[in-house]
Amino acid sequence: MFxxxxxxxxxxxxxxxxxxxxxxxxxxxxxxxxxxxxxxEDTLRILDLGPTSPTNIAYLTGLGHKVYNEDVLKxxxxxxxxxxxxxxxxxxxxxxxxxxxxxxxxSTTFDAIxxxxxxxxxxxxxxxPMINRxxxxxxxxxxxxxxxxxxxxxxxxxxYRYHIAGEDALELQSGPHxxxxxxxxxxxxxxxxxxxxxxxxxxxxxxxxxxxxxx
Amino acid sequence: xxxxxxKNEAHAEVAHIGKSVVVRGELSGSEDLFLDGEVEGSIExxxxxxxxxxxxxxxxxxxxxEVVVHGELNGNVRGAERVELKKSATLTGDIITQRVVIExxxxxxxxxxxxxxxxxxxxxxxxxxxxxxGAFGSQPSGSSAPEPTLVEQKK
Numbered sequence: 592m593f594x595x596x597x598x599x600x601x602x603x604x605x606x607x608x609x610x611x612x613x614x615x616x617x618x619x620x621x622x623x624x625x626x627x628x629x630x631x632e633d634t635l636r637i638l639d640l641g642p643t644s645p646t647n648i649a650y651l652t653g654l655g656h657k658v659y660n661e662d663v664l665k666x667x668x669x670x671x672x673x674x675x676x677x678x679x680x681x682x683x684x685x686x687x688x689x690x691x692x693x694x695x696x697x698s699t700t701f702d703a704i705x706x707x708x709x710x711x712x713x714x715x716x717x718x719x720p721m722i723n724r725x726x727x728x729x730x731x732x733x734x735x736x737x738x739x740x741x742x743x744x745x746x747x748x749x750x751y752r753y754h755i756a757g758e759d760a761l762e763l764q765s766g767p768h769x770x771x772x773x774x775x776x777x778x779x780x781x782x783x784x785x786x787x788x789x790x791x792x793x794x795x796x797x798x799x800x801x802x803x804x805x806x
Numbered sequence: 807x808x809x810x811x812x813k814n815e816a817h818a819e820v821a822h823i824g825k826s827v828v829v830r831g832e833l834s835g836s837e838d839l840f841l842d843g844e845v846e847g848s849i850e851x852x853x854x855x856x857x858x859x860x861x862x863x864x865x866x867x868x869x870x871x872e873v874v875v876h877g878e879l880n881g882n883v884r885g886a887e888r889v890e891l892k893k894s895a896t897l898t899g900d901i902i903t904q905r906v907v908i909e910x911x912x913x914x915x916x917x918x919x920x921x922x923x924x925x926x927x928x929x930x931x932x933x934x935x936x937x938x939x940g941a942f943g944s945q946p947s948g949s950s951a952p953e954p955t956l957v958e959q960k961k
Contacts (some may be wrong), residue, residue: 612910636917645908652906652920659917 593609609742614754614762620793621725621801623759625703625736629654636700638728640709646762647705662710664769666692667717672685685720693724706737707753710783712769719783726786729806735787737802742774744798748752813831821843825861833866842877853886873903875912 616746624654629635637651639660648673651658676682704725710718715731729735748771775783777800784790784804792802820838823829827843834850841849842859849856851870858864862877873885875895883889885903893911900917908914 639853643908643912643914645912646916647911648906648908652918657917657919660914662913662915665913 592651597741598655614764614766615751616763617763617797618759619696619761619801620759620795621685621736621738621803622755624759624791624803625705625734625773627763628734629656632702634658634699637703639704641705641707644752644754646756650755651726652764661692663721664765667713672748673747683714683716683762688717691722693721693728695728695791700730702733703730704733704735705753706735707711708730708742708751709738710737711771711773713749714774715772722783723759723786726806731788731806733805733806735806737804739800739802740771741782741798741800742776744771744797746771748798825859844890858895 629637633655635656636659637656638661639647639651640661640663641647642662642665643660650658667683669691672683673792674682674684674687706725709720713721725735726741749765750767750769750771751765754762754764756762757775780792780800780802781790784802787804787806791803791805792801795801820840821844823839823841823843824877829843829845829847831847832850833839833845833847836852836854836956838855838857839849840857840859842861842863843958844863846865848866849864849868849870853949855872856868856870856916857874858877858879859875862875862879864878865950867881868879868883868885870884870886871886872890873890873956875888876892877894879899882899883897883901883903885896885901885906887903888907888955889901889903890907891897891909891914893909895909895914897910897913898915900919902919904921906918906920911917913929930940
């Protein structure tokens with residue numbers, strides 16, 4: 592079932608007890624590096640772009656940071672964003688998406704962003720605009736953690752929510768259902784983040800590459 | 807507005823706003839409130855508890871000692887002691903509180919600022935803080951980073 596994340600995984604039971612949810616535990620070198628960068632820092636502003644995770648919020652606020660949360664993938668599925676391109680294919684209104692999401696009064700203000708694997712599941716029309724907006728929101732030397740599937744993942748690779756379970760550990764919770772839109776190769780990823788100052792790749796034993804980007 | 811019976815010994819009275827009630831303007835009180843209707847404006851309960859029921863739809867800034875959300879809340883929240891989002895909750899706005907509890911399944915869009923001391927003042931944005939130099943690189947000494955503030959909130 593979880594062949595995508597074979598390797599260092601084990602099933603755990605998540606709370607609440609009356610609604611057991613299976614979670615897989617996975618080691619993450621990218622997260623370890625991310626945590627290393629934020630440790631010792633006080634009251635950083637950290638943006639989580641995944642679905643609301645009580646675990647992540649508790650973890651990050653427990654470190655004394657201020658946490659922001661925007662589930663951009665969920666927002667991108669809003670029917671009001673769906674438009675038809677000139678060639679007749681369905682697409683998304685990127686201008687409207689950016690008018691309603693990732694909107695803050697000041698630019699370049701977040702210290703760190705957890706992007707997870709959002710770009711892999713986001714509609715093509717929104718990927719580059721979102722990364723450009725993130726570039727504006729992240730302050731110089733700020734960091735971003737993102738995951739990208741490798742070509743072995745396949746289009747039916749399940750979507751997971753990522754919960755921080757420790758300094759270098761993630762718990763993966765299946766759902767909600769999103770379809771993998773594409774697979775970026777290393778060159779695509781470098782091009783996607785070409786406006787940032789550096790990119791560091793972490794190769795995992797599963798079908799995911801972890802990327803730590805510095806603004 | 808109707809009053810319910812005693813909730814428990816500590817909170818003998820809880821005001822109850824039913825799901826068919828719509829309130830526009832400032833809502834304030836000196837007793838606990840269970841709100842299952844619609845409110846647009848502001849809610850000030852200061853030392854008391856606010857519970858937004860599963861049918862509750864609130865577009866307001868909220869200030870209470872403890873806030874529990876089952877329904878929908880669009881606005882900034884200050885819970886002097888605690889803010890809790892139940893799994894059915896949808897909250898778009900910024901939270902300032904000492905302690906936050908979020909059930910899996912709740913939707914949250916905004917920021918969470920946990921403060922150790924209960925604050926009785928009006929909700930306000932966190933004061934700007936300088937970021938120490940270190941793993942994140944240096945900031946000019948004495949400078950401060952601007953506070954990101956969610957400007958536009960959808961729906």
